[in-house]
Structure formats: structure tokens, C-alpha cells
Amino acid sequence: MQSWSSDDVPRLDGTPRPLRLNSAPQPGADPSPAAPGTTKRLYVCGITPYDAAHLGHAFTYLTFDLLNRVWRDAGAEVHYVQNVTDIDDPLLERAAATGEDWRALAAREIDVFRADMEALRVLPPRSFVGVVESIDLIADLVQRVRARGAAYELEGDVYFSVASAPHFGAVSGLDRDTMLDLFGERGGDPTRAGKKDPLDWLLWRAERPGEPAWDSPLGRGRPGWHVECSAISLHELGSGFDVNGGGVDLVFPHHEMGAAEAECATGHAPQAQQYCHVAMVGLDGDKMSKSQGNLVFVSGLRAEGADPMAIRLALLDHHYATPWDWTADQLDRAVARLARWRSAVALPSGEPGADVVTAIRAALSDDLNAPAALTVVDRWAARAIENQGGTDPEAPDLVRRAVDALLGVAL
Known part of the structure; x- marks a missing residue:
């Protein structure tokens, strides 16, 4: 599947700090940090395309764009993979409700x-992979799991047996009762009769009348739950990749069950060294979600004339791990901030910029603290505008390139 285009990322002088992500390593993770300049491997769970990208999606992908940029700034080559779940129940349900072909x-x-x-200047993944194009990969992974005795059939469907996952719970840290509640709320079937354990989950869904299906060694059908990301990540990145990311709602069951599948298929842990989860975005005090219909779409804001860089700045003004609510005035503040920054870098000279680069790097190295990085640029811009310049004629261009490279904002 084709990704999107991006501008070149400027290179900056100086020495970046090592990145610290506030997430616990998984069982079996390598305790030693990777050497500078090595390849970093990132997998981020993508959209189910039955609706456009809302601000919660954008907040997630901007977070991992920052991670991508910090790694690149440190000299690493980044192999970034993102999936698209282009066949799933919500997509089929929306298509049926609207009378539209699900593929269209x-x-x-x-x-x-x-x-x-592309408008938000999110660096594209090297591999942008749809589920439909990965049916064979997914069926192969299910066969590998079944060969290890970790799967069983139920009325033609294939289920993963949670009893075969020795590290189950390591990703989420949840107790069984909480898992059962969330499994039922988030698309699982804990009450289905005939399962060996209520937490067992569907790997392969046998063909149902009126539903799309594909031929496979498992019989005609389509992928079940969570298995697409396990199959795609293993194929593209191998096991033990650096970071597996997504929204906090994916901690359980998606990432927990995907980790168990990958560990079973390969025979060793972990699927990822670390998991990083982005907090939810609300709207005026309520959770922003498709089920509630209270979504603010990036495409909608753009259609209304919002500068994508202002949208990006409004999102970056929040730390990824802290839940927050979107309000319209946040975009107004971001527009004003963007104007100040652009005015400052347009001056013929400014306050020295090397310390600004150092401070932005320090903020982002501390668990991707984007709000602190924005404050650094705010202070530099305020001094530059107040003094109508400064003593360093190279400073405006250096700050412009740093904001571009590290924060992804084009000034």
C-alpha cells in the first residue's frame, strides 16, 4: 500500500541526548540501550478506515512522529511500519449502513x-501495510500458532488459547476480571459457548454468509482480532523491535493479545522491547469517539481553512501520556503562536540559537515532552521580537531548521 510524501528533514549539529520513554521494558527485553546510529524499529497500529482521521488519531501519530524525529536526530535509521485494518467488522457495518461498497x-x-x-508533516512509514494485502501472512502466522498447540477450532473458527501464553498480562498489568470486562467492551466474545477460556480470542473467522472471505489453508474466511499487527510486525521488523505504539485503548486487548501471538509464533519473547501508549483526547469534557459521534476531524479543520501547522502546534501543546480535551480556543492560541514564531525567524538576526536546539532536544529526550519544547521556542521568539533581532545573524535559520527537524513544524 502506498504511503504519503514528506519533505526532507534538516540535519542539525551538536549531540542529542539519549531518549527516555516512560514505559516498562517487557519480559526478555534487552536491558542495554542501542548504540547511536543503529537502526530503530517502530510499529504503530493504524486506522480502521471507516471514517476520517480525528484529532485523537492525529495526536497519536504526531506522538510517534516525534519519536521518529528524535531517533533520526540521533543518527539512527528508522524502520517505521504502520498498518491499515482495511477489513474488519466496524468497516463492514459502516458500509452496510450507508449502502457503500466496503472497499470503496x-x-x-x-x-x-x-x-x-502529509498536511501535518508526519513522516511517512517505510512500510504502510493493509490487512487485505496481508491475508497470506496472517494465515501463515495462525498456522504457526496452531502448530505449536496454542490454537483450537470452534465451529470452523480458530481461537488462541490464553493458557498457552506464559507472559499474558505483562503488557497491560491488568487482573483477570478487568481483562474480561474490557474484552467484552472492546469487541471480544468472552461469553461465546464452547471456548476453553472466556479470554481466548479469535485468530481466524470462518466465512459467514454475505461477508468477504479469502481462501487459505485455514479454510475460507478472514482474519480475526489482533492477529494482523502480529503478522505484519513480525514480517516487516522481526521480533524484539524497539517500540510498539498506539492509543491507550489498545493496551488491552489488542497489544496484550498481539504480544502473546508473536511470542508463540516465534518461540521467544518479547514482541517489542517497549510499548508506548498515547492518552485519549476528549471534546469539551466528553470522550471523543466514533461511537459517541463527537469527533473533530483534521480534514474538517483543514477544509475550514486552518493552517495544518497550527493544528500540529495545538496538538503538540499536550504531553502524549496525559488525557486532555480539545476546545476551539486551542486552535486560536496555536495560530497566534505560529505567527509569533514565523515573525521571529523572519528577522535578520536573533538571540543565539544553539542553546535553543540543546533545550528542545533535552525536552524531547525526556519522555517526548513536547509542551516543554514549545516553551523553549516561545521564549526565544519573544526575546527576538522584543529586541527586533539580536546579535546572531544565523540564529533565525538555525531555530527554523530545529523546529522543522525536531517538532515537524514548517516556519
Whole structure:
């Protein structure tokens, strides 16, 4: 599947700090940090394309864009993979409700997503992979799991047996009762009769009348839950990749169950060294979600004339691990901030910029503290505007390039 285009990322002088992500390493993770300049491997769970990208999606992908930029600034080559779940129950349900072919619906919303990400200057993944194009990969992984005795059939469906996952719970840290509650709320089937354990989950869904299906060694059907990311990540990145990311709602069951599948298929842990989860975005005090219908779409803001860089700044003004609410005045403040920054870098000279680069790097190295990085630039811009310049004629261009490279904002 085609990704989207991006501008070149400026290179900056100086020595970046090592990145600290506030997430616990997984069982079996390598305790020693990777050497500078090595390849970093990142997998981020992508959209189910039955609706356009809302601000919660954008906040997630901007977070991992920062991670990508910090790694690149440190000299690493980044192999970034993102999936698209272009066949799933919510997509089929939306298509049935609107009378649209599910393939046309998915294609249209994927195009909107690409346009939004390109406008927001999110660096594209090296591999942008759809589930439909990965059916063979997914079926192969299910066969590997079944060969290890960790799967069983139920009325033609194939289930993963949670009893075969020795580290189950390591990703989420949840107790069994909480897992059962969340499993039922988030698309699982804990009450299905015939399962060996209520927490067992569907790997392969046998063909149902009126539903799309594909031929496979498992019989005609389509992928179940969570298995697409396990199969795609193992194929593209191998096991033990650096970071597996997504929204906090993916901690359980998606990442927990995906980790168990990958560990079972390969025979060793972990699927990822670390998991990083982005907090939810609300709207005026309520959770922003498709089920509630209270979404603010990136494409909608752009259609209203919002500068994508202002949208990006409004999102970056929040730390990824802290839940927050979107309000319209946040975009107004971001527009004003963007104007100040652009005015400051347009001056013929400014306050020395090397310390600004150092301070932005320090903020981002501390668990991707984007709000602190924005404050650094605010202070530099305020001094430059107040003094109508400064003593360093190279400072405006250096700050402009740093903001571009590290924060992804084009001034």
C-alpha cells in the first residue's frame, strides 16, 4: 500500500541526548540501550478506515512522529511500519449502513488519512501495510500458532488459547476480571459457548454468509482480532523491535493479545522491547469517539481553512501520556503562536540559537515532552521580537531548521 510524501528533514549539529520513554521494558527485553546510529524499529497500529482521521488519531501519530524525529536526530535509521485494518467488522457495518461498497469506503478514507498526515508533516512509514494485502501472512502466522498447540477450532473458527501464553498480562498489568470486562467492551466474545477460556480470542473467522472471505489453508474466511499487527510486525521488523505504539485503548486487548501471538509464533519473547501508549483526547469534557459521534476531524479543520501547522502546534501543546480535551480556543492560541514564531525567524538576526536546539532536544529526550519544547521556542521568539533581532545573524535559520527537524513544524 502506498504511503504519503514528506519533505526532507534538516540535519542539525551538536549531540542529542539519549531518549527516555516512560514505559516498562517487557519480559526478555534487552536491558542495554542501542548504540547511536543503529537502526530503530517502530510499529504503530493504524486506522480502521471507516471514517476520517480525528484529532485523537492525529495526536497519536504526531506522538510517534516525534519519536521518529528524535531517533533520526540521533543518527539512527528508522524502520517505521504502520498498518491499515482495511477489513474488519466496524468497516463492514459502516458500509452496510450507508449502502457503500466496503472497499470503496476504505479506499476513500485511506486517501483522506494520507492527505491529513502529509498536511501535518508526519513522516511517512517505510512500510504502510493493509490487512487485505496481508491475508497470506496472517494465515501463515495462525498456522504457526496452531502448530505449536496454542490454537483450537470452534465451529470452523480458530481461537488462541490464553493458557498457552506464559507472559499474558505483562503488557497491560491488568487482573483477570478487568481483562474480561474490557474484552467484552472492546469487541471480544468472552461469553461465546464452547471456548476453553472466556479470554481466548479469535485468530481466524470462518466465512459467514454475505461477508468477504479469502481462501487459505485455514479454510475460507478472514482474519480475526489482533492477529494482523502480529503478522505484519513480525514480517516487516522481526521480533524484539524497539517500540510498539498506539492509543491507550489498545493496551488491552489488542497489544496484550498481539504480544502473546508473536511470542508463540516465534518461540521467544518479547514482541517489542517497549510499548508506548498515547492518552485519549476528549471534546469539551466528553470522550471523543466514533461511537459517541463527537469527533473533530483534521480534514474538517483543514477544509475550514486552518493552517495544518497550527493544528500540529495545538496538538503538540499536550504531553502524549496525559488525557486532555480539545476546545476551539486551542486552535486560536496555536495560530497566534505560529505567527509569533514565523515573525521571529523572519528577522535578520536573533538571540543565539544553539542553546535553543540543546533545550528542545533535552525536552524531547525526556519522555517526548513536547509542551516543554514549545516553551523553549516561545521564549526565544519573544526575546527576538522584543529586541527586533539580536546579535546572531544565523540564529533565525538555525531555530527554523530545529523546529522543522525536531517538532515537524514548517516556519
